[in-house]
Amino acid sequence: MKSTAHLFPEQARAALTDENLQAALRFAKGGFIDKRAAAVARYPDFETLRERGRRIKDHTLAHLDVYLERFAAAVEARGGHVHWAPDAAAARSILLDICRRAGARTVIKGKTMVGEEIGVNAALEEAGLEVVETDLGEYIIQLAKEPPSHIIAPAVHKTRAQICKLFAEHHGSPDTLREAPELVAEARRVLREKFLAADVGITGGNFLVAETGTVVLVTNEGNGDLCLTLPRVHVVLAGIEKLVPTLDDAATMVRLLVRSATGQDISTYTTFITGARRQDEADGPDEYHMVLLDNGRSRMLGDEFREMLRCIRCGSCLNHCPVYNAVGGHAYGWVYPGPMGSVLTPQIIGLDATKDLPNACTLNGRCQEICPVKIPLPDLLRRLRALQFERGLIRGPQCWALRLWGWLARRPALYHGLTALIARLSPRGAARRLPLDSGWTQSRDFPLPQRTTFQRAWSRQAKEERRHD
Amino acid sequence: MNANAARPRIGLFVTCLVDLLRPGVGFAAVKLLESAGCIVEVPGGQTCCGQPAYNSGDLSAARALAKQTIQAMESYDYVVLPSGSCAGTLRDYPRLLAVEPVWRQRAQELAERTFELTSFLVDVLGWDAVDAEFPATVTYHDSCAGLRQLGIKQQPRRLLAKVAGLDLRELRETEDCCGFGGTFCVKYPELSTRLADDKIADIEQTGARAVLGGDLGCLLHIAGRLHRRGSPVKAYHVAEVLAGMADQGIGEDKP
Ligand code: SF4
Numbered sequence: 217m218k219s220t221a222h223l224f225p226e227q228a229r230a231a232l233t234d235e236n237l238q239a240a241l242r243f244a245k246g247g248f249i250d251k252r253a254a255a256v257a258r259y260p261d262f263e264t265l266r267e268r269g270r271r272i273k274d275h276t277l278a279h280l281d282v283y284l285e286r287f288a289a290a291v292e293a294r295g296g297h298v299h300w301a302p303d304a305a306a307a308r309s310i311l312l313d314i315c316r317r318a319g320a321r322t323v324i325k326g327k328t329m330v331g332e333e334i335g336v337n338a339a340l341e342e343a344g345l346e347v348v349e350t351d352l353g354e355y356i357i358q359l360a361k362e363p364p365s366h367i368i369a370p371a372v373h374k375t376r377a378q379i380c381k382l383f384a385e386h387h388g389s390p391d392t393l394r395e396a397p398e399l400v401a402e403a404r405r406v407l408r409e410k411f412l413a414a415d416v417g418i419t420g421g422n423f424l425v426a427e428t429g430t431v432v433l434v435t436n437e438g439n440g441d442l443c444l445t446l447p448r449v450h451v452v453l454a455g456i457e458k459l460v461p462t463l464d465d466a467a468t469m470v471r472l473l474v475r476s477a478t479g480q481d482i483s484t485y486t487t488f489i490t491g492a493r494r495q496d497e498a499d500g501p502d503e504y505h506m507v508l509l510d511n512g513r514s515r516m517l518g519d520e521f522r523e524m525l526r527c528i529r530c531g532s533c534l535n536h537c538p539v540y541n542a543v544g545g546h547a548y549g550w551v552y553p554g555p556m557g558s559v560l561t562p563q564i565i566g567l568d569a570t571k572d573l574p575n576a577c578t579l580n581g582r583c584q585e586i587c588p589v590k591i592p593l594p595d596l597l598r599r600l601r602a603l604q605f606e607r608g609l610i611r612g613p614q615c616w617a618l619r620l621w622g623w624l625a626r627r628p629a630l631y632h633g634l635t636a637l638i639a640r641l642s643p644r645g646a647a648r649r650l651p652l653d654s655g656w657t658q659s660r661d662f663p664l665p666q667r668t669t670f671q672r673a674w675s676r677q678a679k680e681e682r683r684h685d
Numbered sequence: 686m687n688a689n690a691a692r693p694r695i696g697l698f699v700t701c702l703v704d705l706l707r708p709g710v711g712f713a714a715v716k717l718l719e720s721a722g723c724i725v726e727v728p729g730g731q732t733c734c735g736q737p738a739y740n741s742g743d744l745s746a747a748r749a750l751a752k753q754t755i756q757a758m759e760s761y762d763y764v765v766l767p768s769g770s771c772a773g774t775l776r777d778y779p780r781l782l783a784v785e786p787v788w789r790q791r792a793q794e795l796a797e798r799t800f801e802l803t804s805f806l807v808d809v810l811g812w813d814a815v816d817a818e819f820p821a822t823v824t825y826h827d828s829c830a831g832l833r834q835l836g837i838k839q840q841p842r843r844l845l846a847k848v849a850g851l852d853l854r855e856l857r858e859t860e861d862c863c864g865f866g867g868t869f870c871v872k873y874p875e876l877s878t879r880l881a882d883d884k885i886a887d888i889e890q891t892g893a894r895a896v897l898g899g900d901l902g903c904l905l906h907i908a909g910r911l912h913r914r915g916s917p918v919k920a921y922h923v924a925e926v927l928a929g930m931a932d933q934g935i936g937e938d939k940p
Contacts, residue, residue: 229875538862542879576873578866578880579740580829601742610742614871618737622746625701625732626753632729635705645938646912655871659878660909663706663936670699670708674727 217335217363219565221549224572231543236375241544244372248535251479252586259475269472270590272465273526276426277517283426283459284508290429294491296504304334307509311336311418311451312343314505318449320345320415326433326440327351328420329367329529330453330509332551333564336418348410350439352403359386365545367552368477368531373544407439417443417501421454421489422473422528423466429490431506432466434473436484444489450501452489455509457525463488469528472588476530512564520599524559526589533583533593539576548573555583555593562600571609574600613652636672639665693810695723696761698754700771701733702901703922707935710901713928714767714802721812730757734766736774739781740867748785751778755791763809764799767924768900769831770867772801776834801831802924803899807840813847817929820850824893825923826884826907828900829862841899841923848926854891861887865906881910888918895919895934897926908935 220227231237256262276283288298301307307330315323323345325331337347337358349358353371357364359382364370371379377393384391389402419440421431431452433440444450460466474480493500516525534540534554545553550570552560558573574597583593604610624631646661656662668676695718699711711727718725735750754775758764766772776799778792806812825845831837845853864870864880871877884907888896894917898904901922908920919934933939 225873228873232875232879538864538880539876542876575869576876578829578862578864578869578877580862580866581833582829582860582862585833598740598742601740602744603742605742605744614868615741618741618743618868619746621733622735622738622743622750625735626746626749628730628732628753628757631732639705646909646936648913653871655874656909658874659913660881660906661912661936663905663908663912664938665706666708668708670704670711671727671729673708674711675729 217332217551219550219561219569221561221565221570221573224547224549224576227547227549228539228543228576231547236378237373237544240373240375241541243375244369245535245541248479248532252476252532252535253479255475255479255481258481259471262475265468265472266588266590268468269528269588270526272460272468273528273589276459276461276465277457277522277525280456280459280517283461284456286426287424287429287459288506288508290427291491291506292429294429296429296491296506299505299507301334301507301509301511303511304509307334307453307507307511308336308339310507311453312339314449314451315340315343315345315416318416318503320449322346322348322410322414323416323418324348324350324410324414324443324447325354326417326419326435326443327354327370328418328453329364329551330420330455331418332364333511334453334509336453348407348414350407350411350443351435352400352437352439355403355407356382359383363546363551365553366531366534367529367556373546411442411446414443414447416449416451417447418451418453419443421452421458423460423469424454424458425461425463425466426459427462430463430466431489432470433487433489434470434483434485435487436478436480438485441485441487444487444501445499448501449503449505450489450492451505451507453507453509455511456513457527473528473530476532476586476588516563521559521563521596523591524556524563524596526591527556527560528589529556530588532586532588536582536586538578538580538582555597556591559593559596559600567600567603567607567609571604574604613654617652632669632671636669639667639669639672692722692724693762695725696758696764697725697727698731698734698758698764698766698771698775699727700766700768700901702905703767706905707901707922709930710767710922710924713922713924713930714765716928716930717802717806717924718765720814720816721806721810723810726761728757734771734774736771737867739774739777744781747781751781751792752788754778755788755795759791759795762798763805764795765802765805766799767802767922768902769801769828769835769837770900770902772799773830773834775799801835801837801899803840803844803927804835804837807843813844815844815847815927817847817927818849819926819929819931821894822852822854822892823895823897823926824854824856824888824891825859826856826863826888826896826898826903827859828898828903831899832860837899841897844927845897845923851926854893856884856887856891858887863903863907865903867902870906877906878910881906885910885914885916885918889916893918895921895931897921897923899923904935912936
């Protein structure tokens with residue numbers, strides 16, 4: 217997917233005045249937050265669970281080479297094929313190759329963010345394959361020719377009215393405002409045909425279990441299971457950070473994931489996949505492939521952003537982010553939006569092309585508070601800002617104002633003299649315009665000083681007291 | 686015997702915003718601390734805690750200001766600030782200075798004695814003998830740094846409960862950020878304003894005549910927006926109300 221992350225300010229501004237988007241965001245916001253809060257409250261000790269999740273991920277990341285090898289060996293022992301993709305281009309060509317050798321014409325997909333990250337749909341379509349998204353949200357945005365705007369609810373930016381219209385255009389169904397269940401039934405009817413015709417199924421994987429070579433897939437619609445049982449070939453596409461050591465660990469992570477993502481106690485479908493159909497089994501694919509993507513992850517493993525690799529893509533930080541809730545996911549300009557995206561996107565496509573993302577945050581800290589694996593997102597964003605500063609990527613008048621301020625603040629005597637003078641000369645009340653200001657007064661008045669600074673008034677008071685003593 | 690032996694010596698860090706834009710908050714803090722039995726001093730070597738530099742990635746300026754602040758404040762029993770986010774920055778100094786062991790240690794010792802005003806009064810001194818009157822319906826905005834980094838939530842409420850005539854009505858969304866965010870508010874003014882408007886809608890829904898808070902940054906932003914919208918709702922720092930020193934709202938100029 218081509219990034220427009222460098223256009224964040226413009227895209228965010230446009231998003232704020234997009235009425236459909238605002239209606240959809242308002243509709244979604246409270247639901248996610250309340251459901252998660254209720255699920256967390258129902259669980260006996262969610263804090264301990266979070267801590268356990270954090271430890272599992274940290275331990276795995278510290279020994280990732282070992283666990284990756286163990287996982288790959290286990291997959292191969294059961295007849296699966298393991299492919300290592302150092303970057304997005306490599307992953308695309310591996311997938312194309314698998315499809316070609318299978319003589320595939322139709323590919324069905326379960327939701328995979330790694331698939332978005334490497335741009336798999338465009339690559340396969342260019343090669344003449346038909347690609348069908350089977351997750352309802354993904355299907356909707358595929359019809360709309362849009363990227364996902366949320367990592368677990370890809371079409372959350374669409375209103376029901378917009379979806380009705382899309383379906384009417386593509387399915388020839390009546391162009392009226394219809395209820396959700398009716399829309400779901402219609403999508404199911406259309407998709408059923410595709411499932412039966414597909415040659416290859418591609419899904420993501422939420423957790424990869426090293427001890428058994430098992431892929432854990434968490435879904436709510438059952439489409440993932442159809443993708444991995446009906447076609448002749450099943451391909452799992454996942455980042456190398458998805459490893460966990462044992463099935464027990466996977467169970468812990470699933471508990472964390474579903475509560476944080478959708479506020480469920482358990483997802484409707486939690487599937488454990490360990491290879492192709494065996495001789496004594498009734499269904500499943502003939503061929504099974506595991507594509508493991510690096511794409512910047514091993515570099516993160518060795519630098520100050522390692523903690524980001526704990527991320528289990530629950531989307532909770534998006535749901536609790538005031539900026540995400542105000543502008544939606546598309547404004548961020550690439551696959552991963554919200555707090556996790558603002559940390560991850562610069563790692564994957566570079567800091568130069570994503571300058572705004574680390575700054576588009578108030579550092580309110582709510583994301584860190586709810587992150588199921590305790591990623592210190594605000595700190596990581598601060599670190600990115602420091603990198604930008606070091607590399608001279610921050611420019612403009614605000615940067616100079618800040619430097620001047622820093623210079624002055626390090627000279628207390630001069631600072632107190634100058635601020636006292638400003639306070640004395642300044643008019644009182646609130647200003648509608650300020651000299652040299654572009655940001656504040658376009659929408660807010662600025663409360664002005666009140667004749668004196670505290671320091672000046674305090675030392676004057678102290679002098680008076682001394683005189684009276 | 687020294688009558689002052691039991692009285693803690695407080696270094697008040699007024700914060701740069703209070704110093705320049707709302708000196709009354711500093712005097713209110715002094716009054717409250719003295720009523721609670723403290724000796725208050727205001728060292729002249731202080732300016733800004735360095736938060737704007739810290740949050741903008743200018744770590745060398747942030748470190749210089751951290752060291753300046755440590756030097757100015759470390760001789761006191763406690764450092765108290767009428768701001769959750771600046772107190773949070775002082776608490777972060779050990780991390781900021783992590784690569785300089787001697788400074789890191791000094792920062793650590795300072796951080797352990799650093800408190801936001803309402804939290805210091807309630808959590809450290811166990812004091813709530815507020816003697817003030819504010820006959821009005823008000824609401825309270827929890828600033829994010831105070832709320833999440835320092836766990837400040839009940840402390841200002843416990844103190845406000847002692848203010849005669851004051852009726853506190855909670856916001857529907859007490860955990861939502863107001864959109865100030867330091868430099869965020871000038872880098873992304875439309876976004877910042879949108880979040881302020883959501884907050885103001887919430888404030889107005891409570892029917893409150895005034896919004897109170899513990900961080901002047903958020904309050905300037907909210908008050909500035911209220912003022913631009915022509916709203917009658919006033920904004921005060923919580924210390925001003927607790928000290929009985931809340932007359933003109935933030936940004937007001939009435940004789
Ligand atoms: S950063 Fe944390 S909250 Fe955000 S998606 Fe990842 S795991 Fe979930």
